[in-house]
Amino acid sequence: MGRYIGPLVRIDRKLGVVVSGKKGAPKTLSRRNFPPGQHGRLKGRRRKLTEYGLRLLEKQKLKFLYGGLREKQFRRYFDQASRSKGNTGQVLLQLLERRLDNVVYRLGFACTRRQARQWVAHGHFLVNGRKVDIPSYQVEPGDVIEVKTSSRDVPQLLENLQNIDPRSVPSWLELDKENFRGKVIDMPRDVQLEVPVNLQYIIEFYSRV
Numbered sequence: 001m002g003r004y005i006g007p008l009v010r011i012d013r014k015l016g017v018v019v020s021g022k023k024g025a026p027k028t029l030s031r032r033n034f035p036p037g038q039h040g041r042l043k044g045r046r047r048k049l050t051e052y053g054l055r056l057l058e059k060q061k062l063k064f065l066y067g068g069l070r071e072k073q074f075r076r077y078f079d080q081a082s083r084s085k086g087n088t089g090q091v092l093l094q095l096l097e098r099r100l101d102n103v104v105y106r107l108g109f110a111c112t113r114r115q116a117r118q119w120v121a122h123g124h125f126l127v128n129g130r131k132v133d134i135p136s137y138q139v140e141p142g143d144v145i146e147v148k149t150s151s152r153d154v155p156q157l158l159e160n161l162q163n164i165d166p167r168s169v170p171s172w173l174e175l176d177k178e179n180f181r182g183k184v185i186d187m188p189r190d191v192q193l194e195v196p197v198n199l200q201y202i203i204e205f206y207s208r209v
Contacts, residue, residue: 017195019064055205058198065195066096067113073136078206089199090191097188100127101135103145107175107182108164109157124151139184146181 049057063069069077081092096102101110101117104125110116117135119125125132126146127139139145147157161177169175172186 017061019061019195052205052208055201055208058201059205061195062096062197062199062202065113065193065197066099067101067117067135075206078202082203082206088203092199092202093191093193094188095138097191098138098140098184099135100125100132100137100139100145103139103173103182103184106170106173107145108160108169109147109180109182111156111160115156119151119157124148124154124157141184141186143184144181145184146179152180 059074063071063074077095078088078092081088081095084091097106101113101120104110104116104120105113109125110119120135120137121133123131123133124147126148127137128144131148151157161180164175164177166175166177169182170188170192172184172188174183174185176182
């Protein structure tokens with residue numbers, strides 16, 4: 001299955017939470033709090049989900065929260081996490097958090113993960129002084145991520161950096177706004193997601209398929 005490229009607000013409405021990161025999404029969701037489509041207003045409320053549906057919903061929330069990953073790619077992350085030592089759910093979050101596009105977003109260079117993925121793919125960022133244009137690149141503690149010199153006058157990037165509150169940058173990252181760079185100082189721990197996600201349901205979903 002390919003990557004979803006349709007209206008992001010439809011995904012927010014379908015999942016019942018804002019996973020797109022778009023500024024106007026919370027207002028739209030509160031005004032139209034029902035699934036999209038001609039049958040979305042089913043008695044003015046959402047249908048009760050089956051046990052399978054509940055677990056599928058949590059998996060979809062996490063996939064779209066991290067920029068709409070393809071199912072095959074997301075499944076690879078899960079398989080890797082399940083083979084690793086430690087809690088599978090927490091390891092899965094660590095793998096997703098260590099994606100370069102997510103780090104660019106967490107540092108405040110981009111206002112959404114989708115924007116971060118696009119900018120990384122276009123070659124606007126360096127990792128340890130070398131251009132990396134692979135959004136899924138896994139960063140390690142000690143890595144330095146910086147905006148390429150020729151890209152430091154991009155208006156949207158400048159606006160994002162101006163609006164970022166340094167206190168919102170997670171503790172495992174360090175931001176140097178003046179020099180357009182950030183550093184990974186630790187592995188992601190105690191990850192705070194923008195929406196609640198039941199990781200145990202995701203583990204149970206893949207144990208049944």
